[in-house]
Amino acid sequence: MKIKKILITGGAGYIGSVLVSDLVQKGYFVTVIDNLKFEKNSLSHLLGFKNFKFIKADVRNKNILINELKGKDLIIPLAALVGAPLCKKFPKIAKEINYNNIKFILSKISNNQKIIYPNTNSGYGIGKKNSYCDEKSTLNPISLYGKTKVQAEKIILNHKNSIVFRLATVFGYSYRMRTDLLVNFLVREAVLKNKLEIFEPNFRRNYIHVKDISNAFLFSIKNFQKMKGNIYNLGLSNANLTKIELAKSIKKIIKNLKINIKKNKSDPDKRDYFVSNKKIERIGFRTKVSLNDGIEELYKVFKINNFNQNKNNY
Numbered sequence: 001m002k003i004k005k006i007l008i009t010g011g012a013g014y015i016g017s018v019l020v021s022d023l024v025q026k027g028y029f030v031t032v033i034d035n036l037k038f039e040k041n042s043l044s045h046l047l048g049f050k051n052f053k054f055i056k057a058d059v060r061n062k063n064i065l066i067n068e069l070k071g072k073d074l075i076i077p078l079a080a081l082v083g084a085p086l087c088k089k090f091p092k093i094a095k096e097i098n099y100n101n102i103k104f105i106l107s108k109i110s111n112n113q114k115i116i117y118p119n120t121n122s123g124y125g126i127g128k129k130n131s132y133c134d135e136k137s138t139l140n141p142i143s144l145y146g147k148t149k150v151q152a153e154k155i156i157l158n159h160k161n162s163i164v165f166r167l168a169t170v171f172g173y174s175y176r177m178r179t180d181l182l183v184n185f186l187v188r189e190a191v192l193k194n195k196l197e198i199f200e201p202n203f204r205r206n207y208i209h210v211k212d213i214s215n216a217f218l219f220s221i222k223n224f225q226k227m228k229g230n231i232y233n234l235g236l237s238n239a240n241l242t243k244i245e246l247a248k249s250i251k252k253i254i255k256n257l258k259i260n261i262k263k264n265k266s267d268p269d270k271r272d273y274f275v276s277n278k279k280i281e282r283i284g285f286r287t288k289v290s291l292n293d294g295i296e297e298l299y300k301v302f303k304i305n306n307f308n309q310n311k312n313n314y
């Protein structure tokens with residue numbers, strides 16, 4: 001059956017606001033439930049579209065959720081407490097939203113209803129030198145954030161009509177801007193201070209533009225039958241970079257940038273791995289936005305607005 005009606009929880013967020021905009025413009029009937037914790041206007045540009053419905057509510061409101069799950073072909077649960085620091089600060093809420101809410105959704109949908117779920121690839125932890133993590137590599141999350149996401153991934157995969165993405169660190173401009181994500185954070189620092197302090201410079205990571213996340217969701221909606229029941233890493237295959245290489249990529253655009261290596265500071269985020277994205281590439285998915293293009297975009301964005309007001313106000 002063709003996917004027409006989609007429910008997205010957390011659709012006003014960093015990934016959601018870009019994805020929802022693309023889906024609405026492509027003619028899908030999209031309903032978003034979001035409590036607008038961070039950005040009030042990230043979906044306002046869509047309110048005039050007849051194929052868009054917005055519900056300002058908490059996803060833990062069971063009556064609203066049960067009602068909105070009815071008749072939807074696809075559910076994309078994005079609502080979450082995102083990131084290790086936020087989950088550490090609010091552990092009870094993190095478990096409720098990141099895990100219990102997913103469990104509840106699964107208990108209320110029929111076998112025919114489809115789900116696409118975004119996990120983080122940070123659970124790959126510390127990878128082996130010179131080898132790449134693929135979808136069969138063990139996830140061993142350290143933070144509560146990683147743990148709740150991995151637990152949710154496990155139960156999602158019990159639902160046969162599901163696809164799981166394991167996302168690299170996302171970068172780029174969104175209607176709800178996040179300045180905590182590594183590329184966004186470093187470009188903002190570079191614009192504001194003209195200086196970057198890099199600790200643990202050889203830690204490796206994989207990156208992907210937020211627009212390519214949206215493109216991958218669109219691709220998986222079109223290729224659902226072929227892709228279902230599987231996990232896919234999602235990142236730029238040519239952007240498996242160490243932190244110092246990332247800083248140097250930023251210096252290519254901000255030429256007089258000073259980069260200092262901080263020796264005695266350690267990164268609380270211990271991830272250090274390269275990721276293989278071959279599985280999704282083998283079935284035809286191609287990313288469109290390079291890391292350098294994303295850095296140029298972010299440079300222009302932060303020159304205009306440094307997003308000082310963007311606090312985690314949970």
Ligand SMILES: NC(=O)c1ccc[n+]([C@@H]2O[C@H](COP(=O)([O-])OP(=O)(O)OC[C@H]3O[C@@H](n4cnc5c(N)ncnc54)[C@H](O)[C@@H]3O)[C@@H](O)[C@H]2O)c1
Pocket residue numbers: 009010011012013014015016033034035036037038057058059060077078079080081082083097118119120121149166167168169170176178181
């Ligand atoms: N951005 C990344 O790098 C990344 C990487 C891997 C996975 N993910 C996953 O993608 C999803 C979206 O992440 P994001 O970066 O867009 O984060 P985000 O914080 O910008 O978006 C989350 C959205 O959920 C909403 N929300 C939170 N709690 C809610 C509640 N109780 N009821 C209703 N709405 C609620 C927030 O208002 C926000 O709009 C999350 O599930 C996250 O774990 C993100």
